Amino acid sequence: MAEIAMMKTQAETALADLFARSKSLLPGDARSREDAFHRFAVKGLPHRRVEEWKYTDLRALMREVAPLAAKPDAAAIEAALAVESVFAAAEPATIAFVNGHLAKADAMPDGVAAVSLAQALAEGHPLLSKLGAVSDAEGNAAYALNAAFMTDGVVLHVTKRVEGRVALRFVTTGASAVSTATRVLVVVEEDAAISLLETHESANGLAHQPNDVVEFVVGDRAEVAHVRLNAESDAALALSTVTAHLGAQAAFGSRNIVAGSGLSRHQVWMTFAGADTKGAVRGATMLGGSQHADTTLVVNHLATGCESRELFKTAIDGRATGVFQGRINVAPQAQKTDGKMMSAAVLLSEEGTMMNKPELEIFADDVQCAHGATCGELDDDLLFYLMARGLPRPEAEALLIESFLGEAVEEDLDDAIVGEALMGIVEAWLKKRG
Amino acid sequence: MPAVQETIDRVKAIDVDQYKYGFETILEVDKAPKGLSEDIIRFISAKKGEPAWMLDWRLDAYKRWQTMQEPNWARVSYDKIDYNDIYYYAAPKLNAAPKSLDEVDPEILKAYEKLGIPLREQEILAGVEPTNRVAVDAVFDSVSVATTFKKELAEAGVIFCSISEAIREHPELVRKYLGTVVPVTDNFFATLNAAVFTDGTFVYVPKGVRCPMELSTYFRINEKNTGQFERTLIIADEGSYVSYLEGCTAPQRDENQLHAAVVELIALDDAEIKYSTVQNWYPGDANGKGGIYNFVTKRGDCRGKNSVITWTQVETGSAITWKYPSCILRGDGSRGEFYSIAVSNGMQQVDSGTKMIHLGKNTTSRIISKGISAGRSQNTYRGLVSAHRKASGARNFTNCDSLLIGNQCGAHTVPYIESKNASAVFEHEATTSKISEDQLFYCMQRGLDEEEATALIVNGFVKDVIQKLPMEFAVEAQKLIAISLEGSVG
Numbered sequence: 001m002a003e004i005a006m007m008k009t010q011a012e013t014a015l016a017d018l019f020a021r022s023k024s025l026l027p028g029d030a031r032s033r034e035d036a037f038h039r040f041a042v043k044g045l046p047h048r049r050v051e052e053w054k055y056t057d058l059r060a061l062m063r064e065v066a067p068l069a070a071k072p073d074a075a076a077i078e079a080a081l082a083v084e085s086v087f088a089a090a091e092p093a094t095i096a097f098v099n100g101h102l103a104k105a106d107a108m109p110d111g112v113a114a115v116s117l118a119q120a121l122a123e124g125h126p127l128l129s130k131l132g133a134v135s136d137a138e139g140n141a142a143y144a145l146n147a148a149f150m151t152d153g154v155v156l157h158v159t160k161r162v163e164g165r166v167a168l169r170f171v172t173t174g175a176s177a178v179s180t181a182t183r184v185l186v187v188v189e190e191d192a193a194i195s196l197l198e199t200h201e202s203a204n205g206l207a208h209q210p211n212d213v214v215e216f217v218v219g220d221r222a223e224v225a226h227v228r229l230n231a232e233s234d235a236a237l238a239l240s241t242v243t244a245h246l247g248a249q250a251a252f253g254s255r256n257i258v259a260g261s262g263l264s265r266h267q268v269w270m271t272f273a274g275a276d277t278k279g280a281v282r283g284a285t286m287l288g289g290s291q292h293a294d295t296t297l298v299v300n301h302l303a304t305g306c307e308s309r310e311l312f313k314t315a316i317d318g319r320a321t322g323v324f325q326g327r328i329n330v331a332p333q334a335q336k337t338d339g340k341m342m343s344a345a346v347l348l349s350e351e352g353t354m355m356n357k358p359e360l361e362i363f364a365d366d367v368q369c370a371h372g373a374t375c376g377e378l379d380d381d382l383l384f385y386l387m388a389r390g391l392p393r394p395e396a397e398a399l400l401i402e403s404f405l406g407e408a409v410e411e412d413l414d415d416a417i418v419g420e421a422l423m424g425i426v427e428a429w430l431k432k433r434g
Numbered sequence: 435m436p437a438v439q440e441t442i443d444r445v446k447a448i449d450v451d452q453y454k455y456g457f458e459t460i461l462e463v464d465k466a467p468k469g470l471s472e473d474i475i476r477f478i479s480a481k482k483g484e485p486a487w488m489l490d491w492r493l494d495a496y497k498r499w500q501t502m503q504e505p506n507w508a509r510v511s512y513d514k515i516d517y518n519d520i521y522y523y524a525a526p527k528l529n530a531a532p533k534s535l536d537e538v539d540p541e542i543l544k545a546y547e548k549l550g551i552p553l554r555e556q557e558i559l560a561g562v563e564p565t566n567r568v569a570v571d572a573v574f575d576s577v578s579v580a581t582t583f584k585k586e587l588a589e590a591g592v593i594f595c596s597i598s599e600a601i602r603e604h605p606e607l608v609r610k611y612l613g614t615v616v617p618v619t620d621n622f623f624a625t626l627n628a629a630v631f632t633d634g635t636f637v638y639v640p641k642g643v644r645c646p647m648e649l650s651t652y653f654r655i656n657e658k659n660t661g662q663f664e665r666t667l668i669i670a671d672e673g674s675y676v677s678y679l680e681g682c683t684a685p686q687r688d689e690n691q692l693h694a695a696v697v698e699l700i701a702l703d704d705a706e707i708k709y710s711t712v713q714n715w716y717p718g719d720a721n722g723k724g725g726i727y728n729f730v731t732k733r734g735d736c737r738g739k740n741s742v743i744t745w746t747q748v749e750t751g752s753a754i755t756w757k758y759p760s761c762i763l764r765g766d767g768s769r770g771e772f773y774s775i776a777v778s779n780g781m782q783q784v785d786s787g788t789k790m791i792h793l794g795k796n797t798t799s800r801i802i803s804k805g806i807s808a809g810r811s812q813n814t815y816r817g818l819v820s821a822h823r824k825a826s827g828a829r830n831f832t833n834c835d836s837l838l839i840g841n842q843c844g845a846h847t848v849p850y851i852e853s854k855n856a857s858a859v860f861e862h863e864a865t866t867s868k869i870s871e872d873q874l875f876y877c878m879q880r881g882l883d884e885e886e887a888t889a890l891i892v893n894g895f896v897k898d899v900i901q902k903l904p905m906e907f908a909v910e911a912q913k914l915i916a917i918s919l920e921g922s923v924g
Contacts, residue, residue: 051507332841332842335841345853347853347855347856348856349856350855350856351823352854352856353852353853353854354851354852354853355850355851355852355853356849356850356851356852356853356860356862357848357849357850357851358847358849358851358862359846359847359848359849360836360845360846360847361844361846361847362836362838362844362845362846363838363841363843363844364838364841365838365839365840365841365843366841371847371862372861372862373849373851373860373861373862374859374860374861374862375851375853375858375859375860376853376856376857376858376859376860377856377857377859
């Protein structure tokens, strides 16, 4: 086939218009936003012939572009935040965003300094130089669009071991669909530690288009525990990216629970830049109806003796589609790497679909890497066992699904309150499933 | 942990500078002018004495090929191929259709002798008759020079001949099946092959016949600047069985040569085809100069219920390998198997794997792939397992291990696992193969020393592959297969 220039889709044209209209109104240097938009525009919306987007054809799936959300008024903020947060029981110090704009911030615990991203961009905050520490993400369409449109977010500077938890709460509200772009930068200095809870919520029905990025820069011997919850509208098109640049002897854990969104794509780039660090990325995805959820992960081992663990569980009901694409790269110098990646999916209906692509790319000879992928229905023997003990079928199924997802939801989570809150979400999903 | 010494030694023994088949045979050849055009295709077709439908088929493919682009998704890199700088037809000057081996150029016979391929039936038959006899189709550059045991096979009803002959003698079978598994426009190289294929093997095993001997084709590229484009078509009719093996070698040269073959297998109800390959094309020198570009499309269609297709491959040659022997599991209860060992040395690049496409109910597939990379080579496993909506009860097990020797090479795994049916059960794993202490202890307690015990357990580990190889190949490939994958990285 001859090389043909792709016609711009309606959404691509709308994005270009939206950018032209809003760029002068957005905080910070317009130049770097233009560069970012250009990186997106040259390739346009990724489609199935772009390998990293093979199973999530954004060009076909993103038909329209919602307008950028305006800053809400006080009444709207109050109404949006009146709903209790999922993690309320954990009593975190919370920074809340409504429609992508900073709305309310609790006092931060000792060891954490927070500056809103809008302010940081306007002032040229020195820590912003740490943005883009994982350079591999730069050419990615979702990441580039976020860089072009980011309205607000927060820069968290963690200098100590922080007691208690910090929560970032993103709520989208209003009468019509909007798009939001938030960016969070978390710089964790040497020997510091933080537990970060992140939630994304919007009421069902509206086709919001959130595009969020969280970047972690983790110093030597620092520790990060990150939990992210996607509870967006069932019609939302949610793009999210987490990048982590890890120093030596650090410990990093990030888990993503998908309980919402009509279409979601969660991307993780984890780079081991220092030796002897441990990193774990987990995900639990619950899908029904015609939902589509994509998890794409790239782990880069650049240093010696690091350990990475990736575990993803997907439960698929209705006509939903689950996607897992993971790649572990091991550079020639990253000897003694120990990497294990696993994706397991359970199909609960006749019409569900699961696409798995667990890749390894290895250039070092003294390493251990394993990857696994399974896909199937609930085990008949196990179901029989439970039903023989008097459980009705739906309950027996629920129990099995709960334990299946549980591994990715709460295992290795040293926080019982957060674990309980997350399992509550799994239970609610199972209840809804009936 | 790194690879064990025994493995390193074995891989070294087949390093690129150890290539044994690099000799050249000086012959008078009959060549088409260099380059590719409609005229060349007409020339090839006329040389083969083909009917008009075949020429039209070729010309149509050529037209389509001109609109296609070379694929670039594989993890291989090479300089752009100038498709007009290749001879598409080169044949040793033969008497028109040699009736016996005596009419074949003795130089060619010598070449096969050197390669250890028996072409003379009487030699094989003299003395004690061996239990395992093999019928050989010898393809030299663009033509088949000899096919053995044809008569005996014909008595059993098996058709075993060159594809050129089949087009002339059995046009109804060729027309019915050619291009039904690998369509003309399947991919860039398959379409090129459809336009210019010069020879290859045709096998038809009739209903209920168990082919009385192993069939094999031995491919040899000899002439400079030529490409080899062969096409193999094997049809196993209802309830039949055939085991086919292919081998290939080429002289040592500084230029790269293109080999773009197409293999189509068709298994009807309850039929079984076992297809084995020992691929040993010239791999280029230690600095990556020369070598064969092996861009091959191989696909089997389990068309009938309960049919079985097994691919077994031992890959050690070629500068670049781009090949994915696949199975379309169309018939209910059909089974596809893929067993592969790919060893890369020097600057070799391997991008190989399989596709198991489950369409029918209760279809099963199994993939065992072992990749070993040494030197500065790159070895990629790329595979697809997919279950379509109607493939209820489909089952797949995949196990792919890779091992690196040294830190200048790379091992990559790119599996695609796509399931659209809840009752399909797919498992993919790539595990580190450690020898269990218990097994070692058990063997040593019975008087084996540690080394012997290790060898025994490793042999057990690879028996999956070795058991699938026909006897003759097992001998040739045994050493390779016995390579320990201890220290594999997943």
